[in-house]
Amino acid sequence: MASTAAARAATGASKVVKPIFSRDFDEAKRRVRELYRAWYREVPNAVAMFQLDITVQQGRDKVREMFNKNKHVTDPRLMDMLVIKGKLELQETIHVWKQKTHIMRYFSESEEPRAADFLSKFYRGHEP
Amino acid sequence: MLGHSSCKFSPVMASRVLHQCVRSLARPSLRLLTANPTVRAAPAPLAAAVRPLSFAADSRRTRWLGQSRISSGVLCRQYGDLPPLTLETIKDRVMYVLKLYDKINPESLQASSHFMKDLGLDSLDQVEIIMAMEDEFGFEIPDGEAEKLMTPAEIVQYIADKKDVYE
Numbered sequence: 001m002a003s004t005a006a007a008r009a010a011t012g013a014s015k016v017v018k019p020i021f022s023r024d025f026d027e028a029k030r031r032v033r034e035l036y037r038a039w040y041r042e043v044p045n046a047v048a049m050f051q052l053d054i055t056v057q058q059g060r061d062k063v064r065e066m067f068n069k070n071k072h073v074t075d076p077r078l079m080d081m082l083v084i085k086g087k088l089e090l091q092e093t094i095h096v097w098k099q100k101t102h103i104m105r106y107f108s109e110s111e112e113p114r115a116a117d118f119l120s121k122f123y124r125g126h127e128p
Numbered sequence: 129m130l131g132h133s134s135c136k137f138s139p140v141m142a143s144r145v146l147h148q149c150v151r152s153l154a155r156p157s158l159r160l161l162t163a164n165p166t167v168r169a170a171p172a173p174l175a176a177a178v179r180p181l182s183f184a185a186d187s188r189r190t191r192w193l194g195q196s197r198i199s200s201g202v203l204c205r206q207y208g209d210l211p212p213l214t215l216e217t218i219k220d221r222v223m224y225v226l227k228l229y230d231k232i233n234p235e236s237l238q239a240s241s242h243f244m245k246d247l248g249l250d251s252l253d254q255v256e257i258i259m260a261m262e263d264e265f266g267f268e269i270p271d272g273e274a275e276k277l278m279t280p281a282e283i284v285q286y287i288a289d290k291k292d293v294y295e
Contacts, residue, residue, distance in 0.1 A: 029251075029275075033271055033275065035257060037271075040259060068252075
């Protein structure tokens with residue numbers, strides 16, 4: 001706390017916070033890459049174990065999609081938190097603590113995309 | 129001396145190694161040049177034509193046994209190992225794997241094309257490429273060094289460093 005206050009007073013703009021795992025952006029990127037490798041190697045095993053009705057390529061595309069959703073993140077602590085959550089999911093998938101329905105939840109759209117053009121907004125309507 | 133590969137590898141890799149063996153048979157190697165070329169050339173195409181390429185290990189073993197007996201006159205043992213890596217073969221295999229990758233255009237691929245700048249790939253694509261190289265050559269590439277390999281030439285150089293291949 002004292003160190004944070006001192007650092008804040010000294011620099012004025014940047015805040016020094018306690019890291020979760022990685023100290024800088026590169027280390028966090030390395031963790032993200034390791035997680036991607038683990039998921040990439042796990043997909044064919046998961047498709048076989050859970051007897052999923054998807055191809056391995058579809059599974060890998062879905063993994064890529066989930067990683068791309070958070071592509072814009074640059075804060076190392078946030079990246080570490082996302083990596084931790086990804087590792088939790090991976091562990092549950094590897095040990096078959098999940099079931100087929102939990103894996104297929106990745107593939108079902110839960111929220112509909114926001115309407116961008118005029119006609120979609122018109123059809124959707126707005127609250128009076 | 130080239131020996132037959134172990135049975136652990138997948139049929140794809142075994143067939144690829146077999147093609148390399150057939151190719152190197154057609155290209156006379158330095159050691160076999162000293163022997164009588166006509167005698168050597170005669171059994172090789174015969175053996176390749178007669179034996180079916182499907183059962184890889186057996187055909188290669190018998191072909192090479194006949195080869196060694198004729199050329200050197202002395203029986204030499206074949207230990208179970210891959211044919212020795214050369215810079216050329218490493219480069220061929222790396223380019224082959226890269227051409228199979230669907231996000232890369234095979235025509236625009238060269239040894240010095242950068243993955244991110246020239247081919248427009250993502251960092252996750254580069255991770256996938258390095259993993260394909262790991263599967264191809266059968267050894268782990270740690271992530272600290274993998275993130276620096278950005279061109280096929282660098283990959284070839286790294287594998288040659290790791291496998292002690294030099295010209």
